[in-house]
Amino acid sequence: MINAMFFGINVILLIAVWNLMLKKSILDHYRDQLFDLRGEMREFFVQKDISLDSVAYKNLRDLLNGHLRFTETITFLKFIVLEVEIQKNKELQAYLKAEIDKRFSAEDPALKEFIVQVRDRAKVILLNYMINSSGAALLIAFAFAPAVIVWNLGRVLSYALRTGFSTLSDGLSQSLHEIYSALKFVFAVQAPIKKTVKSDLLEEYSFRFDSTCVALA
Amino acid sequence: MHNKFFRGVVLNKHEFEIRQAVVGAQKLEVWINFGKHLTTLAAILYALKIIFDGLQPFIGQNPEALLAFAKIIDAINPSNITSYMVAGVAAVGWNLERKGKRRAIRQKNEYQKQVESGDSYRSSSGLTKTGQTPKGVGK
Numbered sequence: 177m178i179n180a181m182f183f184g185i186n187v188i189l190l191i192a193v194w195n196l197m198l199k200k201s202i203l204d205h206y207r208d209q210l211f212d213l214r215g216e217m218r219e220f221f222v223q224k225d226i227s228l229d230s231v232a233y234k235n236l237r238d239l240l241n242g243h244l245r246f247t248e249t250i251t252f253l254k255f256i257v258l259e260v261e262i263q264k265n266k267e268l269q270a271y272l273k274a275e276i277d278k279r280f281s282a283e284d285p286a287l288k289e290f291i292v293q294v295r296d297r298a299k300v301i302l303l304n305y306m307i308n309s310s311g312a313a314l315l316i317a318f319a320f321a322p323a324v325i326v327w328n329l330g331r332v333l334s335y336a337l338r339t340g341f342s343t344l345s346d347g348l349s350q351s352l353h354e355i356y357s358a359l360k361f362v363f364a365v366q367a368p369i370k371k372t373v374k375s376d377l378l379e380e381y382s383f384r385f386d387s388t389c390v391a392l393a
Numbered sequence: 394m395h396n397k398f399f400r401g402v403v404l405n406k407h408e409f410e411i412r413q414a415v416v417g418a419q420k421l422e423v424w425i426n427f428g429k430h431l432t433t434l435a436a437i438l439y440a441l442k443i444i445f446d447g448l449q450p451f452i453g454q455n456p457e458a459l460l461a462f463a464k465i466i467d468a469i470n471p472s473n474i475t476s477y478m479v480a481g482v483a484a485v486g487w488n489l490e491r492k493g494k495r496r497a498i499r500q501k502n503e504y505q506k507q508v509e510s511g512d513s514y515r516s517s518s519g520l521t522k523t524g525q526t527p528k529g530v531g532k
Contacts, residue, residue: 179447180443180447181444181446182447183443184440184443185440185444187439187443188441189480191433191436191437193484195433197484201487201491218509227513228513228514228515229514234514234516237514238516241516241517241518241519244518244519244520245520245527247526248526251422253421253425254419254421257417257418257421258414258415258418261417262411262414267407268407268411271407272407
């Protein structure tokens with residue numbers, strides 16, 4: 177009975193630690209990454225002597241500022257619900273894509289590539305935050321981690337059998353990298369989620385809609 | 394798009410659809426958060442029930458509160474006490490580090506403003522001086 181009593185005390189302490197401490201630190205951790213990304217972006221424009229008045233810089237900076245401001249409001253559940261709604265409407269998807277591409281278009285190929293990199297990195301940071309700040313998603317990650325590891329091991333074996341052992345080292349190095357990612361239990365579920373979720377909506381959410389929804393509220 | 398005769402925002406069809414989806418998701422989120430809070434509350438109440446059930450044998454067998462408390466202390470493993478002390482110290486340490494971090498962010502912001510003061514475009518994230526979400530935004 178004394179063990180059951182301590183179990184009860186520990187459950188309460190765990191809930192308190194998660195809500196009052198760890199979630200705040202997780203938020204700060206990913207916000208730090210967004211701030212670093214914003215600094216790198218400014219550095220790029222300064223080094224390449226591109227005006228900070230340019231449309232590309234303004235839009236990228238506003239995008240990252242939106243991500244920073246609304247990080248906490250972009251929850252995993254809300255995002256999945258929005259994605260499901262948007263993906264039902266092909267016309268709307270096409271509109272979103274066209275709007276976003278217009279906003280972040282650039283003539284210079286190097287600048288264009290840099291813009292894509294910044295956007296992708298910002299999306300990954302936000303997705304990581306959404307998953308790691310959700311207790312439910314973390315529990316699912318822990319639950320699915322063994323399956324993801326077995327799945328990746330299966331991929332290594334299947335690749336080896338298909339390509340023969342002469343190219344095994346190439347396949348192994350690539351697959352070992354993926355197995356390593358899967359072994360980080362907390363991040364094990366992120367790979368399939370990132371592949372299945374089209375995250376253009378993340379940018380619209382931060383850039384425009386959530387700010388207006390806050391104003392409406 | 395803004396209309397000078399209308400003190401609001403005029404939306405096109407797609408923007409309206411997205412706004413509808415966002416509001417729908419926010420409404421669903423209210424219910425989900427309610428469910429989450431209920432679940433947390435249920436977990437805490439169940440944990441309290443387990444605690445009191447654990448205390449019951451000691452209080453039941455000996456009505457004298459002091460003696461019952463002594464029996465509980467007897468039953469507690471010294472490693473449990475040490476573990477809770479470690480957790481308490483770690484929590485205090487975390488709090489101190491976090492205060493230091495907020496102080497560092499506040500000072501870094503000042504220097505960053507000076508460095509970027511010449512920028513032709515310097516929009517802000519709108520976070521507080523210590524990097525927290527401002528009131529009125531967020532959960």
